[in-house]
């Protein structure tokens with residue numbers, strides 16, 4: 081979207097009455113479709129959907145399916161098998177991720193000269209799809225052909241007059257289209273715009289249906305035009321209908337949801353979504369955006385951190401304005417860990433919708449940010465621990481074709497459960513990013529216990545808005561612009577190298593268990609490692625500890641080493657191993673030494689329970705020891721950190737988000753060991769949340785070490801989580817105790833000079 085000021089026109093008018101009307105429900109479209117969405121008599125499908133074509137299916141309506149090449153053959157044996165039923169079939173070929181698109185969405189294009197609008201072109205979709213195909217990702221998804229949204233569905237958000245105006249554009253001449261477009265800010269109409277925009281909304285709704293009926297776990301809708309700027313009665317910023325906002329309303333009305341999280345990581349503020357939900361506490365809207373103290377489009381006062389929603393909706397709008405360009409991976413991850421995720425866990429959404437714009441990625445001329453495509457895998461993974469993994473990503477912006485398509489692929493890979501590629505570059509947030517994080521935490525603290533408790537920082541310049549307009553800091557064609565382009569192309573080609581070096585492994589997770597085997601239920605694609613390391617090797621390691629001489633311990637050690645070797649050699653991504661209880665600490669000691677002497681450059685060990693760091697381990701920066709619920713350490717040091725296990729869900733979430741993950745992302749390990757030792761005290765949801773989130777920092781290389789006395793249930797859930805499934809919910813949110821909060825604040829104070837990812841506020845300039 082453009083760099084110039086808003087033109088006068090319909091976009092300037094906001095109509096608060098729309099909210100009330102929409103909230104009352106039954107917002108009507110024109111003509112025969114004027115019925116309430118989602119309400120229908122018994123036996124008849126909801127409006128806008130045909131009855132399911134699959135006679136054996138009882139889903140609420142049809143979800144047209146494009147048979148996936150190389151996908152499930154048995155499931156589509158009849159003329160039509162509803163994806164809802166494919167997922168429930170027992171032949172093990174259900175797909176976890178839906179990909180919704182329709183080639184008609186490439187039809188709309190700019191018919192006249194307009195430098196501001198020319199970047200929103202059909203190649204955005206074709207390139208992204210082509211790349212998904214090339215990388216073998218499209219074939220792994222359940223492919224759904226987008227349907228057109230009905231006018232009643234558009235009416236969930238838009239006024240009948242506006243819908244009818246857009247419908248009317250189908251027959252306008254080019255000159256008339258241009259004149260109408262000029263009434264809005266950064267918008268162009270084409271005779272196929274109405275069809276494309278209805279498909280874009282329909283795609284989002286279909287994705288919501290597929291996820292909420294359980295046909296798939298998650299999905300991605302590749303759509304044009306984007307939606308997040310569009311308002312009740314106005315197109316804006318390339319957006320015609322508000323795809324994601326309509327999807328949220330639809331999920332509430334059609335599927336009866338009560339709490340929906342919208343994460344808008346597009347580089348522009350989705351003011352359209354904000355206006356639609358600003359007084360609605362059932363939809364939590366998070367947006368980060370290039371803001372530059374109000375100097376960046378759409379130049380709105382209400383994009384700042386202190387715009388938190390209105391009335392009942394106060395605290396349910398979370399704006400994180402970026403006041404400088406150049407924000408990168410560390411800034412984005414820090415924003416998730418210190419702002420979005422604490423609030424999201426407390427909110428406890430039933431569905432996560434992503435306004436997935438990729439103009440926030442490196443190389444994009446609009447955003448001028450530096451986050452690499454890999455970062456979007458991490459962001460997606462971080463969101464997949466919410467809402468039971470029900471995540472729907474809907475494309476918004478993204479104008480650098482290579483950056484856009486690589487980022488789309490990274491999101492698709494994360495949705496499919498592939499480990500994220502490790503993040504490169506220094507993990508140190510910018511000073512300006514920390515100022516933004518501090519501002520939004522301060523503005524939101526009155527509304528969210530989890531932010532209040534992590535140590536209150538004074539509000540920083542509550543209003544940073546300035547009306548004075550400024551030229552873009554990097555003008556196209558200038559030397560800075562060329563340098564940024566070169567940096568982007570280097571980053572994008574390095575992703576290809578990284579993919580080459582870290583191919584998706586055929587075996588994602590393996591287990592090496594002995595005593596647990598009988599009752600253990602494992603996902604079909606988890607490998608049971610039956611082998612052992614060579615006896616000589618096992619015995620040599622066992623000599624280090626008396627406890628390992630015993631037969632059972634020795635057998636377990638052989639299996640653990642065999643699994644570890646598989647991970648270190650790159651045959652397996654992650655694993656779970658068990659050992660008899662007295663042998664756990666010595667086995668962990670061997671695993672640490674073996675890892676460091678065999679390829680791991682940096683090893684993070686998260687030891688939970690009564691476990692001691694091996695005393696003679698070199699303090700050379702290659703290993704970071706983090707003990708939860710162990711002995712109280714005399715004083716924390718950079719590579720040895722100890723923290724009590726919090727007694728509440730809120731305390732546990734804070735510990736993971738504010739301490740464990742910042743340390744892990746800052747350390748950039750290439751292997752993570754999670755050891756659940758004696759008296760670890762973690763419940764299954766806590767242990768699996770920890771393991772799930774620790775997949776990120778080391779590119780999926782995680783080895784979990786358990787006691788053989790652990791339940792088979794724990795091992796089974798851990799295996800699914802390491803495969804990329806969502807961990808079970810933690811249960812109701814309860815506040816962290818003052819002691820647990822104090823412990824975290826103390827550790828942050830001690831460690832943040834060394835570990836910059838721990839910071840939640842900008843350091844004071846002396």
Ligand SMILES: [Zn+2]
Nearest residue numbers: 346348439477
């Ligand atoms: Zn954008």
